[in-house]
Amino acid sequence: MIKSFITSFKLKNTYRVNSIIYSIKQLPLINKILPNSLYKNEGLKIFGNVISAFIEIGSIFIGKFLYLFLMIICMLNLYKTNSSNTFLHIFTFLTIAGGLLNTYMFNPTKDKYYAMIIMNMDAKKYTLSNYFYSLLKLFIGFLPFVISFVIMVHLPLWICILLPVFSVATKMIVSSYNLYKFEKTKIAKNENLPTKVLWTLILILVMISYGLPFIGITINKIIFMIIFIISIILGIYSFIKILNFTQYKKMYKQILVPDNINVANQQKSTAVIKENVSKQIEYNESFTSNKKGFAYFHDLFVKRHRKILTEAVKKQAMVLLVILIISIITIKINPSMGKNINNILLMYLPYFVFIMYLLNRGTTVTQAMFMNCDHSMLTFRIYRTPKVILGIFKERLKTLITINLLPALIIALGLPLLLWLTGGTENNLNYIVLFTSIISMSIFFSVHYLVMYYLLQPYNINTELKSSTYRLVQAITYFVCYYMIQIKLPTFEFGMAMIIFSVLYSFISLLVLHYLVGSKKKFSPLFGGDFY
Numbered sequence: 075m076i077k078s079f080i081t082s083f084k085l086k087n088t089y090r091v092n093s094i095i096y097s098i099k100q101l102p103l104i105n106k107i108l109p110n111s112l113y114k115n116e117g118l119k120i121f122g123n124v125i126s127a128f129i130e131i132g133s134i135f136i137g138k139f140l141y142l143f144l145m146i147i148c149m150l151n152l153y154k155t156n157s158s159n160t161f162l163h164i165f166t167f168l169t170i171a172g173g174l175l176n177t178y179m180f181n182p183t184k185d186k187y188y189a190m191i192i193m194n195m196d197a198k199k200y201t202l203s204n205y206f207y208s209l210l211k212l213f214i215g216f217l218p219f220v221i222s223f224v225i226m227v228h229l230p231l232w233i234c235i236l237l238p239v240f241s242v243a244t245k246m247i248v249s250s251y252n253l254y255k256f257e258k259t260k261i262a263k264n265e266n267l268p269t270k271v272l273w274t275l276i277l278i279l280v281m282i283s284y285g286l287p288f289i290g291i292t293i294n295k296i297i298f299m300i301i302f303i304i305s306i307i308l309g310i311y312s313f314i315k316i317l318n319f320t321q322y323k324k325m326y327k328q329i330l331v332p333d334n335i336n337v338a339n340q341q342k343s344t345a346v347i348k349e350n351v352s353k354q355i356e357y358n359e360s361f362t363s364n365k366k367g368f369a370y371f372h373d374l375f376v377k378r379h380r381k382i383l384t385e386a387v388k389k390q391a392m393v394l395l396v397i398l399i400i401s402i403i404t405i406k407i408n409p410s411m412g413k414n415i416n417n418i419l420l421m422y423l424p425y426f427v428f429i430m431y432l433l434n435r436g437t438t439v440t441q442a443m444f445m446n447c448d449h450s451m452l453t454f455r456i457y458r459t460p461k462v463i464l465g466i467f468k469e470r471l472k473t474l475i476t477i478n479l480l481p482a483l484i485i486a487l488g489l490p491l492l493l494w495l496t497g498g499t500e501n502n503l504n505y506i507v508l509f510t511s512i513i514s515m516s517i518f519f520s521v522h523y524l525v526m527y528y529l530l531q532p533y534n535i536n537t538e539l540k541s542s543t544y545r546l547v548q549a550i551t552y553f554v555c556y557y558m559i560q561i562k563l564p565t566f567e568f569g570m571a572m573i574i575f576s577v578l579y580s581f582i583s584l585l586v587l588h589y590l591v592g593s594k595k596k597f598s599p600l601f602g603g604d605f606y
Contacts, residue, residue, distance in 0.1 A: 079203035086185040090126045102410045138215035142223055147558035150227070152418075153287040163292035164283045165237060166301060171279040173244035174272060178208040180252055180265040180329065187330045190323070192482060197323035204317070209245065213238045233295070240302050243309030243473030262328035288414075335490050369469050375447055383439060383477055390433055390481040398488040405495050412496035419493045420504065423511065423568050424561040426485070430515040431555040433481050436523025437548075438472055444533050462593050467528060467587070474520040482516035507569035514576035521580040522551070525587050 105396065146164045150157050186204075189195045216238040225232050252263045268276070286292065293301075363382065405412050418425075451457040490505040499505070526532075532544035561568075 075199045075203045078199035079207065081195065082185065082189050082200055082204055087123070087126055090129065091123055099117070106219040133214040134211045139219050142219050144556060144559065147223055149284065155287045155290055155292050157227045158229045159292040159294050160287050161223070161229065162295065162298045163287060166293060166298060167279050167283040169241050169244050171276050173248045174277055175265065177245050177249045177252065177265060179205050179249045180263045182264055182266060182329045186326065190326050191330050194438060197326055201322045208263065209242045214241055236302055240305055243305040246312040246316065247305065247308045250280060250315040253315060256321065256325050262325045262331055278323065317454035367401040383442065387435060387477050387480050391484055394481050394484040398484065401492060402495065415492060416496035419489055419508070420565050421562050423565045424558040424563060426512060427515060428555045430482065430512065430519060434478055434523065436474065436519055439543055440527040441522060443470065463591050464588065469522065475517055476522055478516045478520050482512055501566055504565050507566050511569035511572045514573045518576035518579060521583060525583045528587055529590065
């Protein structure tokens with residue numbers, strides 16, 4: 075088993091190093107300098123191995139720290155319940171949710187495909203060695219941060235060992251259950267394709283994790299110990315089941331098919347995406363427009379793609395409206411909740427940056443623009459001229475802002491209303507700032523995603539997302555927005571700062587785009603893909 079693990083680890087590392095070298099070659103300006111023979115360079119391979127080692131170590135610790143800090147510690151300030159009990163409560167139910175969603179064993183990855191399907195390695199030895207290595211990383215990664223945070227929330231130190239063990243036991247229980255189901259049904263689980271039932275269960279567990287503490291209900295150390303003892307008993311049985319299971323090869327032949335792995339034919343998955351998108355296009359001859367020029371061309375595109383562009387936004391708006399109505403009813407029924415909501419509205423406006431990030435449709439809309447319009451139109455020389463590009467950009471920006479404003483308006487109108495219903499504020503400007511800041515956030519994300527699409531051109535000729543720079547910008551945007559969850563600032567100060575930032579960012583980015591596009595005889599992405 076150790077020999078199998080060493081071989082599989084070398085295989086995984088080789089794939090990772092090659093991916094690192096590929097990513098380096100995709101970086102801005104560097105991609106024009108480095109040759110295709112880069113993969114043969116020994117010095118760069120050593121550098122890739124060093125980066126790979128850091129990634130492996132980082133995967134053990136960084137993710138666990140961010141999970142505990144952002145998902146649990148930062149949330150404790152929102153509750154008036156005992157912080158130690160709240161920590162145990164959220165950790166317990168999120169761990170169960172995580173165990174259901176990610177077991178490690180049923181994740182169809184490329185390294186598994188290469189090892190067990192292409193290289194025909196012993197499926198049981200490969201699976202067990204890598205699965206237990208993943209569980210060991212889970213335990214080691216959690217332990218140092220659990221110790222720190224447990225001390226912070228005044229829990230006894232013996233809890234430190236139990237929490238990582240509970241995480242490991244939960245994953246083994248779920249894995250064992252999935253193996254049992256395979257024996258009975260001969261249908262292997264693919265954890266990348268969760269069922270509606272599973273998503274519903276995950277949602278319920280998340281609501282229990284974060285919802286119950288709001289009404290003063292949390293588990294204590296005694297209840298946690300009962301849950302822990304049950305998990306240990308089931309975990310021991312699961313460990314034996316995993317060791318004695320004999321059908322790993324048969325199971326992985328179902329899981330590791332090209333459609334799941336996206337290895338054998340990457341273009342096939344792209345074709346599936348395009349096919350799904352094309353099904354939502356409405357080819358209706360009655361669609362027409364009284365506009366002219368660029369506006370006419372774009373207006374027809376919007377009308378034919380309205381399902382892709384607006385259906386999800388309408389659903390978002392309906393959900394937000396229901397939440398607003400429920401909040402108003404709750405305040406009327408239970409006025410004591412009003413004080414908490416009032417405090418949130420006056421001190422937790424930064425939290426809504428992440429909410430507006432999640433609601434924004436920039437990525438989906440720009441993907442539809444490329445697949446169903448630019449991918450074909452960019453083959454025409456006239457479409458790459460600055461006049462045409464800037465004309466289409468202006469129309470698209472208007473549309474994207476309008477699309478994102480629908481859910482934004484509900485939030486922007488709802489927050490001042492809730493503030494007024496829960497006791498109001500001494501500074502009446504807070505009502506205006508709440509409304510304006512939400513609208514400015516929505517416009518900021520609309521401008522940000524469209525400008526990044528034009529400057530970085532993330533897609534290649536096969537409509538595959540290949541730009542490392544675009545991925546980096548996406549990651550930075552996500553982490554900055556997520557970091558806002560833990561910030562607590564007065565609404566007026568943060569709201570004014572957000573409004574000013576959004577205006578300046580939008581103005582400067584539009585100015586830069588106009589200059590860069592207008593300075594070229596024909597448009598090509600500044601740092602982006604290899605479409606041209």
